[in-house]
Amino acid sequence: MKEEFDMRANEKPFVKIDIITRPESFDALKDELNKIGITGMTVSNVLGCGMQKGYKEYYRGTEVEINLRPKVKVEVVVCEVPVQKVIDAAMKVLRTGKVGDGKIFVSELTNVYKIRTGEAGWAALQDIE
Amino acid sequence: MNGADSVFVFICTALVFIMTPALALFYGGMVRSKNVLSTSMHSYALIAIVSVQWVVVGYSFAFGDNLGGIIGGFQHALMNGVGFEPNTIYSATIPHNLFFMFQLMFAIITPALISGAFAERIKFSSFLVFITAWIFLVYDPIAHWVWGDGGWLRTLGALDFAGGNVVHISSGVTGLVAALVLGKRKNRSAARPHNIPFSILGVGLLIVGWYGFNAGSALGFNAAAMTAFITTNTAAACGMIGWVAFEWIKTKKPTALGAVSGAVAGLVAITPGAGFVTIPGSMAIGLIGGIICYFAVSVMKKKFGYDDALDAFGVHGVGGTIGGLLVGFFAIVSNETLTPKGSEGFFYGGGFSLLGKQAIAIVATYVLAGVVSFILLKVIDKVMGLRSSEEAEAIGLDVADHGEEAYGGMAV
Numbered sequence: 001m002k003e004e005f006d007m008r009a010n011e012k013p014f015v016k017i018d019i020i021t022r023p024e025s026f027d028a029l030k031d032e033l034n035k036i037g038i039t040g041m042t043v044s045n046v047l048g049c050g051m052q053k054g055y056k057e058y059y060r061g062t063e064v065e066i067n068l069r070p071k072v073k074v075e076v077v078v079c080e081v082p083v084q085k086v087i088d089a090a091m092k093v094l095r096t097g098k099v100g101d102g103k104i105f106v107s108e109l110t111n112v113y114k115i116r117t118g119e120a121g122w123a124a125l126q127d128i129e
Numbered sequence: 130m131n132g133a134d135s136v137f138v139f140i141c142t143a144l145v146f147i148m149t150p151a152l153a154l155f156y157g158g159m160v161r162s163k164n165v166l167s168t169s170m171h172s173y174a175l176i177a178i179v180s181v182q183w184v185v186v187g188y189s190f191a192f193g194d195n196l197g198g199i200i201g202g203f204q205h206a207l208m209n210g211v212g213f214e215p216n217t218i219y220s221a222t223i224p225h226n227l228f229f230m231f232q233l234m235f236a237i238i239t240p241a242l243i244s245g246a247f248a249e250r251i252k253f254s255s256f257l258v259f260i261t262a263w264i265f266l267v268y269d270p271i272a273h274w275v276w277g278d279g280g281w282l283r284t285l286g287a288l289d290f291a292g293g294n295v296v297h298i299s300s301g302v303t304g305l306v307a308a309l310v311l312g313k314r315k316n317r318s319a320a321r322p323h324n325i326p327f328s329i330l331g332v333g334l335l336i337v338g339w340y341g342f343n344a345g346s347a348l349g350f351n352a353a354a355m356t357a358f359i360t361t362n363t364a365a366a367c368g369m370i371g372w373v374a375f376e377w378i379k380t381k382k383p384t385a386l387g388a389v390s391g392a393v394a395g396l397v398a399i400t401p402g403a404g405f406v407t408i409p410g411s412m413a414i415g416l417i418g419g420i421i422c423y424f425a426v427s428v429m430k431k432k433f434g435y436d437d438a439l440d441a442f443g444v445h446g447v448g449g450t451i452g453g454l455l456v457g458f459f460a461i462v463s464n465e466t467l468t469p470k471g472s473e474g475f476f477y478g479g480g481f482s483l484l485g486k487q488a489i490a491i492v493a494t495y496v497l498a499g500v501v502s503f504i505l506l507k508v509i510d511k512v513m514g515l516r517s518s519e520e521a522e523a524i525g526l527d528v529a530d531h532g533e534e535a536y537g538g539m540a541v
Binding site for chain 2: 022023024026027047055056057058059066068
């Protein structure tokens with residue numbers, strides 16, 4: 001592990017950005033990320049709660065309180081692209097001003113590998129055949 | 130009264146009923162999961178609404194005493210005079226009230242077809258108001274014009290064996306108008322079928338129901354009923370073949386949803402002529418219907434940009450129009466069909482006479498359905514709003530309108 005850290009001493013850090021937001025905003029977000037040079041991402045359907053209130057559902061006369069709302073989670077990892085550029089792009093398309101816009105979590109990774117070639121580090125994130 | 134005819138039509142009535150739940154499956158599978166219950170309710174609610182309306186006055190407006198060739202009167206309101214004894218005008222060998230029930234099933238499924246056009250974005254309360262008004266102002270009159278004793282299109286000699294005009298064109302055109310008035314779905318590019326197995330199962334059941342729909346329209350177990358049975362099946366098969374062939378050529382991928390949609394297109398196309406054409410004629414009709422509907426759905430819709438979400442117009446409107454016109458070419462007078470003497474199609478020496486009448490009937494249906502629906506939709510929009518709110522559309526109509534999740538949510 002020490003070798004890897006030494007190797008990376010002069011490299012930019014790998015930053016993971018998790019964006020949790022409304023499912024219907026996903027297409028716009030994807031297009032905006034593509035525009036700033038990010039093509040790879042992992043997307044999942046999630047349920048979440050925050051400040052958005054829940055809603056009621058009814059099953060044959062019984063009321064059920066539902067407190068989790070469907071959201072979409074988009075995970076990207078960047079090295080070359082500046083983190084602030086990604087944040088700004090996401091804010092631009094996702095902010096509606098209403099409760100429920102979501103959150104962006106930023107964390108730093110220790111390494112990245114490309115499975116097909118075995119490359120690690122900066123090379124693993126480049127879009128080369 | 131004939132026992133065989135009566136039992137046969139009774140069974141066909143039940144078969145046509147199944148088409149409404151089958152349609153709910155077909156359409157339900159094609160919307161996103163958050164809207165499957167809303168879409169299903171567009172069919173199931175009609176079972177309740179139309180059944181009651183038909184008993185109270187709908188049957189009478191469609192098939193009762195004729196007023197100016199335009200509408201029936203109140204002769205049979207609350208089933209007055211509709212008993213077990215046959216009504217010789219419409220069906221001499223089966224009980225009158227069986228004919229009533231058979232026709233009810235047609236009245237139920239026709240408005241259900243429209244829902245394909247406004248899926249995923251109409252308010253449930255507005256839908257109920259619209260559809261109730263529609264059956265009075267569009268379905269009952271058109272049924273009277275085409276099938277009612279004294280109806281002006283029936284008198285003119287236009288032919289509609291099982292409802293190309295009455296069922297498919299009326300609902301298809303209304304669907305197109307509704308799609309245009311309501312506007313496109315937000316985030317349309319994200320919309321895709323959530324359960325294609327539902328849709329293909331739905332079509333499987335629709336085919337079975339269609340045997341009742343078309344063969345039963347002979348109103349007895351006779352040669353024409355058998356002809357209609359075979360033309361129906363053959364047209365479905367050719368519709369599937371035609372659609373799949375062109376889809377394969379155009380996109381290189383023959384889809385399951387495309388295959389069943391092609392079958393439906395073929396079935397819609399044969400509906401106006403099922404008991405009037407030959408078996409080879411039905412092959413042509415099914416094939417042409419399947420191919421043209423494929424292009425209506427994949428090319429025409431994109432070109433004009435209307436959001437007919439589930440292709441109510443593309444399949445039912447277009448298919449019904451093609452089928453109705455083709456009757457003008459393929460109708461044959463014989464022992465195996467119910468084509469009235471003198472109504473031969475173009476290929477059997479009738480010239481353009483029948484074709485002209487078919488065209489008039491089709492245009493009249495387009496005009497009534499289109500204009501009345503447009504006015505109804507605009508009025509309802511002004512009074513109570515037509516379209517779901519943005520938030521309702523985003524969350525999904527199941528939760529927003531019905532307070533229900535179809536698949537149980539996550540077990541948290």
